[in-house]
Amino acid sequence: MSLDRDSLLLAYTTMRRIREFEERVNSEFVAGRIPGFLHLYSGEEAIAVGVCMHLDAGDYIGSTHRGHGHSIAKGCDPRRMMLEILGKADGLCAGKGGSMHIADLQHGMLGANAIVGGSPPLVIGAALTAKTLKSLRVAVAFTGDGGSNQGTVFEAMNMAVVLQLPAIFVIENNGYGEGTAVEYAVGAKDVAKRGAGFGMPAVAVDGTDFFAVYDVMAAVVTRARAGGGPSFIEARCVRIHGHYCGDPQTYRSKEELAQAREVHDPITAFRRRVLASGQLTSAELDSIDQSAAEEMDAAVAAAHSGSVPAVETLYTDVYSTY
Amino acid sequence: MPKLSFRQSLNDALRSEMRRDPTVVIIGEDVAGGAGGTGVDDAYGGIMGVTRGLVGEFGRERVIDTPITESAIIGMAAGAAITGLRPVAELMFVDFLGVCFDQILNQAAKFRYMFGGRVRTPLVIRAMFGAGFNAGAQHSQCLYSFFTHIPGLKVVIPSSPYDAKGLLIQAIRDDDPVVFLEHTKLYDLEGEVPADSYAVPFGEANVLREGGDLTIVALARMTHMALGAAATLASKGIEATVIDPRTTSPLDEETILESIEETGRLLVVDESNPRCSVASEIAAVVAERAFRDLKAPIRRITAPHTPVPFSPVLENAYIPSNASIEAAAMELVRWS
Numbered sequence: 331m332s333l334d335r336d337s338l339l340l341a342y343t344t345m346r347r348i349r350e351f352e353e354r355v356n357s358e359f360v361a362g363r364i365p366g367f368l369h370l371y372s373g374e375e376a377i378a379v380g381v382c383m384h385l386d387a388g389d390y391i392g393s394t395h396r397g398h399g400h401s402i403a404k405g406c407d408p409r410r411m412m413l414e415i416l417g418k419a420d421g422l423c424a425g426k427g428g429s430m431h432i433a434d435l436q437h438g439m440l441g442a443n444a445i446v447g448g449s450p451p452l453v454i455g456a457a458l459t460a461k462t463l464k465s466l467r468v469a470v471a472f473t474g475d476g477g478s479n480q481g482t483v484f485e486a487m488n489m490a491v492v493l494q495l496p497a498i499f500v501i502e503n504n505g506y507g508e509g510t511a512v513e514y515a516v517g518a519k520d521v522a523k524r525g526a527g528f529g530m531p532a533v534a535v536d537g538t539d540f541f542a543v544y545d546v547m548a549a550v551v552t553r554a555r556a557g558g559g560p561s562f563i564e565a566r567c568v569r570i571h572g573h574y575c576g577d578p579q580t581y582r583s584k585e586e587l588a589q590a591r592e593v594h595d596p597i598t599a600f601r602r603r604v605l606a607s608g609q610l611t612s613a614e615l616d617s618i619d620q621s622a623a624e625e626m627d628a629a630v631a632a633a634h635s636g637s638v639p640a641v642e643t644l645y646t647d648v649y650s651t652y
Numbered sequence: 653m654p655k656l657s658f659r660q661s662l663n664d665a666l667r668s669e670m671r672r673d674p675t676v677v678i679i680g681e682d683v684a685g686g687a688g689g690t691g692v693d694d695a696y697g698g699i700m701g702v703t704r705g706l707v708g709e710f711g712r713e714r715v716i717d718t719p720i721t722e723s724a725i726i727g728m729a730a731g732a733a734i735t736g737l738r739p740v741a742e743l744m745f746v747d748f749l750g751v752c753f754d755q756i757l758n759q760a761a762k763f764r765y766m767f768g769g770r771v772r773t774p775l776v777i778r779a780m781f782g783a784g785f786n787a788g789a790q791h792s793q794c795l796y797s798f799f800t801h802i803p804g805l806k807v808v809i810p811s812s813p814y815d816a817k818g819l820l821i822q823a824i825r826d827d828d829p830v831v832f833l834e835h836t837k838l839y840d841l842e843g844e845v846p847a848d849s850y851a852v853p854f855g856e857a858n859v860l861r862e863g864g865d866l867t868i869v870a871l872a873r874m875t876h877m878a879l880g881a882a883a884t885l886a887s888k889g890i891e892a893t894v895i896d897p898r899t900t901s902p903l904d905e906e907t908i909l910e911s912i913e914e915t916g917r918l919l920v921v922d923e924s925n926p927r928c929s930v931a932s933e934i935a936a937v938v939a940e941r942a943f944r945d946l947k948a949p950i951r952r953i954t955a956p957h958t959p960v961p962f963s964p965v966l967e968n969a970y971i972p973s974n975a976s977i978e979a980a981a982m983e984l985v986r987w988s
Contacts, residue, residue, distance in 0.1 A: 390735065424768030433767040440734065441767065445758050451724050452759060455731020455739075462677060462713060462737060469731075482754070485724035492719055647769030648803050649828050649902070 371399030373570035380543025392449035397442030447480025476507025525562025537565030680742030794924035818852030855902035863891025916947035
């Protein structure tokens with residue numbers, strides 16, 4: 331599928347914004363300025379962007395513990411995400427959620443999810459809402475290869491097929507569930523075949539190639555909106571950082587780690603391709619890099635200067651009489 | 653006023669709310685029944701017949717038969733709740749909590765708080781519970797203390813057809829996730845139920861009987877046992893107040909404390925296992941807030957700390973009895 335200039339600029343901009351956001355989260359965390367722990371999306375940007383560029387604000391996504399990229403791709407405000415990650419009052423969840431629970435229903439973002447495999451059952455619920463209210467919306471469940479081993483994901487896939495829901499299962503296979511390789515942990519090895527086994531179209535795609543993801547998603551989202559039921563995409567990708575921020579990654583060889591950045595970086599690949607084809611210029615791309623960096627510097631500054639939540643809010647937003 | 657069974661009153665509540673609000677849907681295994689089979693539609697209407705006839709009026713798009721897949725049932729209902737529906741999910745036996753707890757504990761219960769108050773989760777989870785059905789260890793537990801322990805959930809345990817209808821209507825209209833628990837031995841219980849729609853508010857205990865000698869707090873089927881015991885005690889000159897909290901989250905502490913102020917004696921009757929139970933919680937509240945009013949130690953009558961046995965002889969011994977309630981009440985009144 332050929333993309334027009336505006337779409338190419340949007341794709342690059344969003345991937346770059348995700349990367350700049352994550353690299354700042356990383357440096358802030360390493361400097362000890364972020365409470366808790368974090369999981370970074372760097373290296374997987376082509377998937378979130380290739381998928382979410384087909385979604386409208388009213389469509390839904392459910393995310394994982396590694397959810398910053400999905401959130402930005404779906405339209406969440408990085409400044410308010412950064413405020414949330416620092417536990418500030420003006421964060422997307424008023425400082426009560428944190429990195430692993432960023433949600434923004436106004437943008438159809440049903441939440442990052444700190445339970446591996448926790449999100450797909452919820453996502454099919456959003457798809458049920460779309461089907462029941464005949465809104466023509468679709469719902470995308472992002473899950474990892476680790477999540478693909480969870481029973482909740484199997485149950486959600488079967489239910490989506492049985493009820494013919496407008497749900498799309500996107501498995502981001504980055505090769506590792508925490509520190510254990512897919513090679514070891516996925517019995518069938520081929521994740522996409524699992525999706526097919528549930529009775530829906532399933533395809534594996536190079537998740538480091540934005541164009542490949544974008545093309546596959548185009549067909550799948552059209553099918554879902556037309557009432558054709560659920561589909562399954564396995565997007566094979568490479569995690570640049572570890573499972574968690576600060577993970578020494580001793581379970582990966584030095585060669586593999588070097589290749590993650592040098593060979594498999596989806597942003598580098600995108601850049602090379604659009605420059606080679608002459609669709610975009612390096613000046614345009616450099617300018618996007620610059621604006622993304624400035625936007626995220628500002629987000630970090632705003633997050634540091636944001637107010638902490640009032641202690642009284644400990645007790646609000648929950649039913650409580652005791 | 654018409655007499656309805658507990659089962660019919662629940663059906664009545666569901667039907668009236670589904671007529672009132674097109675976003676109310678029912679989700680569960682065999683809530684209609686017969687999907688894809690060679691026989692009739694609406695073959696079950698719920699395993700206990702609570703949802704019978706609803707598929708005929710509202711269709712399969714709103715009375716949604718699912719596979720046996722509890723995590724997906726509860727998760728799908730929770731996801732639908734935060735995106736614009738008001739689902740009533742049927743878990744069937746509450747024991748099946750074991751295969752879907754994450755979707756309740758870590759998902760539905762947490763959304764409102766964890767997302768900074770920017771989401772509503774109008775979800776009802778219906779389940780039956782309780783022993784006395786010869787159903788063995790995996791189909792007979794109470795488990796309401798599990799739910800009561802979790803912030804964000806509301807927990808409703810009706811004891812009469814009137815309360816069943818009014819509390820279920822309230823549950824469906826509520827914007828928080830509500831666990832609605834129905835005792836298996838109460839489905840055929842009949843009582844007066846208004847034909848009109850009405851809501852019974854949460855957190856308001858029902859004083860079923862008033863007496864000055866002791867306070868008995870009991871839930872669901874145990875309220876009927878407590879009333880039976882209270883009648884026997886009355887013939888011996890002992891007058892008991894019997895309180896049904898109706899909801900354990902929120903819990904109406906005030907009604908219990910006011911009664912203790914008058915009687916000075918508390919007996920809690922709870923069909924569940926004793927450790928960390930609702931009985932323990934009510935005992936703790938009274939010990940903490942009404943210590944000076946107490947004339948005798950607090951007593952709990954509960955099931956033993958064992959699984960529910962199958963053999964009817966053993967199961968009968970497991971369930972609190974009228975005799976055990978009476979004996980405990982006598983001890984309390986005579987304590988010095």
